[in-house]
Each structure stands twice: as C-alpha cells, then as structure tokens.
Amino acid sequence: MTVWRMTRRCAALILGVALLCGGPAFAQRTDLAIGVRLEPPHLDPTAAAAAVIGEITYANLFxxxxxxxxxxxxxxxxxxxxxxxxxxxxxxxxxxxxxxxxxxxxxxxxxxxxxxxxxxxxxxxxxxxxxxxxxxxxxxxxxxxxxxxxxxxxxxxxxxxxxxxxxxxxxxxxxxNRAMPNGTGPFRFSRWHMGDRVDLVRNDRYWGEKPALSRVTFRVIGDPSAAYAALMAGNIDAYTNFPAPEHLPQFEADPRFKVVVGRTEGKTVLAQNNARKPLDDIRVRRAIAHAIDRKLLIDGALYGYGDPIGSHFAPQNAGYVDLTGRYPYDPEAARALLREAGAEGLRLKLALPPPSYARRSGEIIAERLRDVGIQVDIVPMEWAQWLTDVFRDKNYDLSIVSHVEPNDLDIYARDDYYFNYDSPEYKALYAELAAEQDEEKRLVLLKSLQQKLTDDAVNGFLFLLPKLGVWDARLQGFWENAPIPANDLTGVRWER
Structure with missing residues (x-):
C-alpha cells in the first residue's frame, strides 16, 4: 500500500468516526466579520455623538x-x-x-x-x-x-x-481612548485599519461570562451594492443594519442566510433650522409637513420597510401617540400656507449625510417640495462635514437624519441643539417629565410632549428606521431589535 493510499484511508476512517459520533470533522468557528455603514470618527463613545462608535464599542469594549x-x-x-x-x-x-x-x-x-x-x-x-x-x-x-x-x-x-x-x-x-480604547468589556481592542476595519480580540480576563467569539472584525462597507456583494461572497458574515433593503428578497430566498427585520429607536426626521428665516415661521414649517408623503418615502427609500411617525417618538414605546394624521399629505394645503406666510418662491438647501436612507429620502422630499413651490438644492455631505456644519455650527436650512438614541425628547429642551427650537412651554413640560416618578403621570406627559412638537411642526417627522439584519444562517445571538445603537456580541456564536 502506498503512503498516499494509506493517508486517504486513514482520513476516511477519521471522517467516518466523526460522523458516527455525531460531531463535525472540523473545529467550530470563533471568528466573526461584521459590516458597518460608517467609519467612526474615533473609538471613545463618551466624546462624540456618532452612533457608529457605540455600535462597535458598547458592551464589547466598554x-x-x-x-x-x-x-x-x-x-x-x-x-x-x-x-x-x-x-x-x-x-x-x-x-x-x-x-x-x-x-x-x-x-x-x-x-x-x-x-x-x-x-x-x-x-x-x-x-x-x-x-x-x-x-x-x-x-x-x-x-x-x-x-x-x-x-x-x-x-x-x-x-x-x-x-x-x-x-x-x-x-x-x-x-x-479615541485611538486606543481601554475598557472593561469582554473584548479588547486589537487594531484599527483606517478606512477599512476595526479588529477586536477576546478578553480572557473578563469578569463575566466569556464570549464564544475569539476575534471580531468590524468592516466599514457603506455602499449598498458593496455590502450586498460582501455578504454574497462571504467576505463578511453579518450585517446587522443592512443598508440595501432592495436586496432582502434575494437573501430571504437563499438558505445560507437569515434575514431579520426589526425595529430601531431611529426617529428619522427632516430637520429644520427653526431660527433661520423663513423656517422661523410656523406656517412655513407646517407647509413643509403637508408636502411630505410618508408612504412614498417608505416605499421609495426603504422598499416598504419602516413605520411612519408623526412626532419624535418610537411607536413600540409606552406613551406613544399616533400623530401621523396631524399633517396629511396635502400639496394644496402646503401651497396655501406658503402664500399666507408670503413665502412663495422659497429656495432652501437640503444637507444630506451619507446613509442611503438619507440620500434616497432626500431626493423624494426635494421633488415633493418642488411640487408645492419650494426649490431645493441638495448638498451631499460626508459625516465629518455634517457634524461640523449642521450639528455643531447649525449652518443649514434642512437636513435628514435618524436620531437613534432612545427616549431622547430632551434634545428639544436644549438651548444649543441644532434644531434651534426654543419653546418655554416645551421646556416646562420636559422638566415635569424628568422629575416625575409616577408611571401613569409620565405617560400623560410623554403624550403632551409629542403633541407639542407636532403642533409646532418643529421638524418633518418621517419614519422609524427599520433594523434590517442579514447574517450567516449558522450564527445565533444577534439582537433582532435595537433599543440602543449597539452591536452587543456577548451572546453571538456559531452553531454547528
């Protein structure tokens, strides 16, 4: 018998024994490559508002x-x-x-x-x-x-x-911590390959239950087509906030993948600079609200996924009140309000950050605003520019962004927030909510706050951003919903 034949026969015997014993002939995987839409500005979640920092670091590093x-x-x-x-x-x-x-x-x-x-x-x-x-x-x-x-x-x-x-x-x-995060979490920072990925490794000195994963790579893939290709090719194993809803039916038909459609806390709004003329006129803001066709937005930008919202509050939470009927899509009502405000022939700039939901929604909203007589100049921005020009310097007319933090009605009570909304009545209501311990009274105040924001047409309230998860069908433990912006990997594991 040749050495080659003996090797083949031994390999077959080993495989047969493994199958008889009910176990695989290979070791279970402990590595994971997961896609994220954006590269973080840094890795310290205590020093910036960018949600992607928490998506990488929360419960993993910190x-x-x-x-x-x-x-x-x-x-x-x-x-x-x-x-x-x-x-x-x-x-x-x-x-x-x-x-x-x-x-x-x-x-x-x-x-x-x-x-x-x-x-x-x-x-x-x-x-x-x-x-x-x-x-x-x-x-x-x-x-x-x-x-x-x-x-x-x-x-x-x-x-x-x-x-x-x-x-x-x-x-x-x-x-x-911005470049070398040092936390107490179940994973340790390994390396940041700028423009490409962030690598983590298991923290073997972790105080709690050790994660099943030994290595994790967060790959930055913002382009929807590239995200689709990376999953199909096996270059990444998961994308928990998949940016291309048009491709979900293809993944659902492929047994290699699991598709989970959940909810986030992402209240997606057409942000308006309430201190800038003519947006300081409530009639103009209400006209814009009547020019928004939420069904068209959800169908066109999200391919039917997502829930309409009428105020800055997520439908899955206690205290939610459905205010989507307060400003129905009504182009004629919008034109009448603009005439009343003397704002005909209005021209506004719409600043759009990189996510596909913002860019796609922006095109649709711009067209609807043009239909009622508002000319819109679309200004695409990278996140760094958006955070500087819009969020920090408030140098904008309109923008589209999803606010993913839960229970964040407090932002409308802040003096320096980028909406430039200043309402003593709203601030007083929020102060009551913050101090109230009784749950029933809190629910009443939550409804009053939502109604106040809608009545004042502070922003155009669009839709709740869905959580579109796509991952290898052998993976278990990902969050189906996102109550906070995070990719908690402590319970994720490969199943044999």
Missing amino acids: EGLTRIDREGRVIPGLAESWEVSDDGKVYTFRLRQGVFFHDGSTFDARDAVFTLERAIAPDSINPQKALLEPIEAVEAVDAHTLSVRLKRPTAQLPFILGLPALVIVGHETAET
Missing part, C-alpha cells in the same frame, strides 16, 4: 454602571445592584469586585466618580451631558460603593447611565 439589554430593559452592569433613597435624590451603587481594565488596572469607585465628573464638567463634550444636569455630587463611599446625589428626583437615572455615552472609562487612560 461597559457602564448599568446596561441596556436586547429588550430595552435596564440590567446590572459594572454596578451589581443599586438602591434609591426615599426622597428619590440619592442613588447608591454597589460595584462589582475583581473587574480589570484591558491594560490590567483595577476598576473601582474612583473610575466611576471620574467618569461622571468628567461627563458633567463645564468643558465636557459628552453627547449626553444634558441628561446628567440633575447630578449634584458624586462620591466614592468606599472602593466598591458609589453615591450619586441629585438636585431633584430623576427616575430615568439608571437608564441614562446605561447609554453608550456613559460607559466607564479609566482615569489613567481616558484621554487616549
């Missing part, structure tokens, strides 16, 4: 005192438990012991104090700084006990502390 799970519930994170004083103004958090940052330093109450004091400091650039305004003082009672004293009761504090922007950072390494 963790908060609390954590938001796949159902949108608040569960323990680096705080294993907490108590609230009878007056609702003092929260005491019991912190986990035996937790280490990726650089080997120990996590304790000093890091929690540092993180929160840094977030509320006058020079803070934390995107959720406004939500922390009720905090009066933060104190390390001992190494594993944190006290947070509030100016007034704030029932949502545990939820707020579970958002991506409020993850805990080490006091020694906070300033280097």
Whole structure:
C-alpha cells in the first residue's frame, strides 16, 4: 500500500468516526466579520455623538454602571445592584469586585466618580451631558460603593447611565481612548485599519461570562451594492443594519442566510433650522409637513420597510401617540400656507449625510417640495462635514437624519441643539417629565410632549428606521431589535 493510499484511508476512517459520533470533522468557528455603514470618527463613545462608535464599542469594549439589554430593559452592569433613597435624590451603587481594565488596572469607585465628573464638567463634550444636569455630587463611599446625589428626583437615572455615552472609562487612560480604547468589556481592542476595519480580540480576563467569539472584525462597507456583494461572497458574515433593503428578497430566498427585520429607536426626521428665516415661521414649517408623503418615502427609500411617525417618538414605546394624521399629505394645503406666510418662491438647501436612507429620502422630499413651490438644492455631505456644519455650527436650512438614541425628547429642551427650537412651554413640560416618578403621570406627559412638537411642526417627522439584519444562517445571538445603537456580541456564536 502506498503512503498516499494509506493517508486517504486513514482520513476516511477519521471522517467516518466523526460522523458516527455525531460531531463535525472540523473545529467550530470563533471568528466573526461584521459590516458597518460608517467609519467612526474615533473609538471613545463618551466624546462624540456618532452612533457608529457605540455600535462597535458598547458592551464589547466598554461597559457602564448599568446596561441596556436586547429588550430595552435596564440590567446590572459594572454596578451589581443599586438602591434609591426615599426622597428619590440619592442613588447608591454597589460595584462589582475583581473587574480589570484591558491594560490590567483595577476598576473601582474612583473610575466611576471620574467618569461622571468628567461627563458633567463645564468643558465636557459628552453627547449626553444634558441628561446628567440633575447630578449634584458624586462620591466614592468606599472602593466598591458609589453615591450619586441629585438636585431633584430623576427616575430615568439608571437608564441614562446605561447609554453608550456613559460607559466607564479609566482615569489613567481616558484621554487616549479615541485611538486606543481601554475598557472593561469582554473584548479588547486589537487594531484599527483606517478606512477599512476595526479588529477586536477576546478578553480572557473578563469578569463575566466569556464570549464564544475569539476575534471580531468590524468592516466599514457603506455602499449598498458593496455590502450586498460582501455578504454574497462571504467576505463578511453579518450585517446587522443592512443598508440595501432592495436586496432582502434575494437573501430571504437563499438558505445560507437569515434575514431579520426589526425595529430601531431611529426617529428619522427632516430637520429644520427653526431660527433661520423663513423656517422661523410656523406656517412655513407646517407647509413643509403637508408636502411630505410618508408612504412614498417608505416605499421609495426603504422598499416598504419602516413605520411612519408623526412626532419624535418610537411607536413600540409606552406613551406613544399616533400623530401621523396631524399633517396629511396635502400639496394644496402646503401651497396655501406658503402664500399666507408670503413665502412663495422659497429656495432652501437640503444637507444630506451619507446613509442611503438619507440620500434616497432626500431626493423624494426635494421633488415633493418642488411640487408645492419650494426649490431645493441638495448638498451631499460626508459625516465629518455634517457634524461640523449642521450639528455643531447649525449652518443649514434642512437636513435628514435618524436620531437613534432612545427616549431622547430632551434634545428639544436644549438651548444649543441644532434644531434651534426654543419653546418655554416645551421646556416646562420636559422638566415635569424628568422629575416625575409616577408611571401613569409620565405617560400623560410623554403624550403632551409629542403633541407639542407636532403642533409646532418643529421638524418633518418621517419614519422609524427599520433594523434590517442579514447574517450567516449558522450564527445565533444577534439582537433582532435595537433599543440602543449597539452591536452587543456577548451572546453571538456559531452553531454547528
């Protein structure tokens, strides 16, 4: 018998034994390549509003005192438990012991104090700084006990502390997290290949249950056609926010893939600069609202996926009120309001960031606005330019963007937010909501806030961004919905 024949016979015997034993003849995979639409500006979720930072880092590299799970519930994170004083103004958090940052330093109450004091400091650039305004003082009672004293009761504090922007950072390494993130999560940062991918590896010193995945690569693939091609070719294994809904039927017909259509918290709006003439005239804003055809938008830009919204609130949440009928698509009503406002012959610029939902929706809205006499100049922007010109400098007329943070009605109560909406009545209502502990009263206030935004036609409220997930059918554990912008990979695994 030749050596070659002996080798073949041994291989066949080994394969037969494996099949008889019910196991595969190969090792189960522990690597994952996942697509994301955008490259993050950096990797510190406490220092920028870009949702893609949290999509990569939340629950993977960084963790908060609390954590938001796949159902949108608040569960323990680096705080294993907490108590609230009878007056609702003092929260005491019991912190986990035996937790280490990726650089080997120990996590304790000093890091929690540092993180929160840094977030509320006058020079803070934390995107959720406004939500922390009720905090009066933060104190390390001992190494594993944190006290947070509030100016007034704030029932949502545990939820707020579970958002991506409020993850805990080490006091020694906070300033280097943009390029070298150092968290406590189940994965460690490996390398960032600019313009291409971010690599993570399993943190074998993790305090909790170790993830099944040993290596994760986040691949930046923003072009819808390229995303489709990468999945079909096997260059990536998953795309949890797939940007090309027109291709979903092809994936659904292919047994290699699983397609899951869920919901996000992404309230997609036609943002309007309420301080810029003539958009400071409510009649003009209401005219624009009547020129929006939500059904056409959802069918044309999202291929039928997504839910219409009439205010800045997601339909799946308690307290939602359907206000989509407040401004029905009515071109004649829009023209009449423009005539009444003396705004005929209006010309506006529409700034569009890169996501396909924004670019596609922008083309449709521009056409509908032209039908009622508003000339629209479309200005495509990359994210860096959008964040500077629109979000920071408020130098725009109109824009389209999806606000993916949950329960973010607070943004309309901020003095410096890019909508430039200034309503004392709205601010008073929101202050009531923030302090209210009774759930039934909170629901009433939530409805009043939604109605106020719609009545004032602050923005054009378009649709809830769907979560279109496509991944290898052998993968299990991805979130079906997105209660926060995150790709929590702690429960993801390959099935044999």
